[in-house]
Amino acid sequence: MTDDQSPRRISRRDLLRSAGLAGAAAILPGSLHGLAEGEGEVLPDETPTPAASGAVRSGLTMNLTVEEAEILNAMIGRLIPDDEYGPGAQEAGAFGYIDRELGGALAASREIYRAGLLALDRYAQYSRGARFIDLDHTDQDSVLFDVQTGGATGSGAGFLGSSAAFFNLVRAHTWQATFGDPYYGGNRDFIGWDLIDYPGPRMAVSVEDQKLLESGALQSLRRSVYE
Amino acid sequence: MMRLIGASLLAAILFAGAVAPGVQAQSPEPIIVQSPTMQTGQMMPRDYAPDGRNLSPPLTWDNLPEGTRQIAVICQDHGAGNPPPWVHWIIYNIPGTARGLPEGIPFDAGVPMPPQVTGAVQGNNGWGLSMYRGPAPPAGNLHHYHFVVYALDEELNLPPDLDREELLEAIEGHVIGQGDLVPLYERIQMPEPSGRPRVRDNEFL
Numbered sequence: 001m002t003d004d005q006s007p008r009r010i011s012r013r014d015l016l017r018s019a020g021l022a023g024a025a026a027i028l029p030g031s032l033h034g035l036a037e038g039e040g041e042v043l044p045d046e047t048p049t050p051a052a053s054g055a056v057r058s059g060l061t062m063n064l065t066v067e068e069a070e071i072l073n074a075m076i077g078r079l080i081p082d083d084e085y086g087p088g089a090q091e092a093g094a095f096g097y098i099d100r101e102l103g104g105a106l107a108a109s110r111e112i113y114r115a116g117l118l119a120l121d122r123y124a125q126y127s128r129g130a131r132f133i134d135l136d137h138t139d140q141d142s143v144l145f146d147v148q149t150g151g152a153t154g155s156g157a158g159f160l161g162s163s164a165a166f167f168n169l170v171r172a173h174t175w176q177a178t179f180g181d182p183y184y185g186g187n188r189d190f191i192g193w194d195l196i197d198y199p200g201p202r203m204a205v206s207v208e209d210q211k212l213l214e215s216g217a218l219q220s221l222r223r224s225v226y227e
Numbered sequence: 228m229m230r231l232i233g234a235s236l237l238a239a240i241l242f243a244g245a246v247a248p249g250v251q252a253q254s255p256e257p258i259i260v261q262s263p264t265m266q267t268g269q270m271m272p273r274d275y276a277p278d279g280r281n282l283s284p285p286l287t288w289d290n291l292p293e294g295t296r297q298i299a300v301i302c303q304d305h306g307a308g309n310p311p312p313w314v315h316w317i318i319y320n321i322p323g324t325a326r327g328l329p330e331g332i333p334f335d336a337g338v339p340m341p342p343q344v345t346g347a348v349q350g351n352n353g354w355g356l357s358m359y360r361g362p363a364p365p366a367g368n369l370h371h372y373h374f375v376v377y378a379l380d381e382e383l384n385l386p387p388d389l390d391r392e393e394l395l396e397a398i399e400g401h402v403i404g405q406g407d408l409v410p411l412y413e414r415i416q417m418p419e420p421s422g423r424p425r426v427r428d429n430e431f432l
Contacts (some may be wrong), residue, residue: 055321126278127277127279128279128280129347138279142280142281142334145281145360146277146343146363148356149277149356150363151276151281151361152363154363154414155277155363155414155416155417156418158416
């Protein structure tokens with residue numbers, strides 16, 4: 001293979017379709033591994049620690065530098081954007097989740113994030129002439145397509161391995177943060193579950209509930225599985 | 228004698244059957260494919276690669292056969308893929324009246340196509356994405372990128388997201404003209420990062 005040639009998709013429509021499948025499984029901590037494995041990535045043990053609420057106060061970071069934080073926040077904002085479908089990953093607190101867990105369950109990925117985020121920014125400056133955070137959304141998406149398809153690999157930007165591997169890692173963590181149980185500090189205000197019409201975990205499902213679910217009329221419990 | 232006549236008749240029937248579709252048995256007429264920014268055998272500008280803005284390049288075509296109703300374009304690299312070629316771009320349902328493609332076809336299917344190619348749709352490239360993805364071969368490797376233009380005798384109005392194999396199957400028997408433009412590309416390495424240890428890409432692959 002001369003390029004990184006793994007077929008990938010990034011479209012909002014497909015992302016949500018896939019997330020919908022993953023979302024129902026995401027109520028259990030162990031399923032967080034499944035989200036990543038479904039993308040063909042082998043990730044370290046990443047069961048996050050519980051967080052009573054969004055642990056990261058606005059404007060502060062716990063494990064990322066300010067520069068890294070700006071880039072990551074912009075990136076996850078394009079992976080699941082705030083658009084006509086509803087609020088996105090930023091609004092769901094995905095940045096806070098990842099930043100916090102890089103000092104915990106995701107600590108093994110800390111160096112990949114450091115190198116990858118700086119490489120992403122260098123690559124944006126080299127290929128598009130501006131920092132990633134300063135590009136408009138179209139150019140940010142275009143850069144991310146290059147990173148996703150491995151086009152940024154071999155550019156000399158400084159990715160640790162394939163740029164596609166970095167992209168898939170951040171995407172997997174963004175999904176965990178957005179669609180996982182709010183108990184773990186992401187999915188703020190159930191934004192992720194609302195986005196995929198996941199009605200929340202239930203101990204029992206009546207025939208009536210099943211009918212409502214199939215017709216899309218089942219009301220969300222808006223409750224963590226641990227409550 | 229009867230045997231000879233019978234054999235001749237059989238051969239004639241078989242031959243007639245083989246050429247029945249007519250168009251299939253004829254070689255497509257040559258189309259002149261050009262670009263205001265690229266030439267066959269010359270390096271592509273980096274803006275058509277991930278080293279630059281990764282825009283789809285502008286193309287023009289001339290000498291379309293009479294009866295051209297629609298046009299399809301594939302960009303492929305015969306030096307990559309398993310099996311080759313590796314597909315960088317597929318776009319089809321281009322009106323037969325179009326005389327080219329402008330630079331920067333939208334990668335978002337929700338963004339309208341430029342007016343001169345209204346109705347055109349993009350197919351799945353080698354990454355499974357319905358968009359143009361320019362060349363990024365390994366550093367030090369010069370690759371050839373074939374922009375192949377097909378003139379079709381019918382408005383097929385195919386669905387989006389077809390891959391190369393599906394598209395070629397769909398247009399089989401409808402290709403009345405064909406031409407290509409084959410620019411080159413070699414990866415441009417960005418300067419070494421300063422102020423921190425250099426880690427080579429792919430080192431951990």
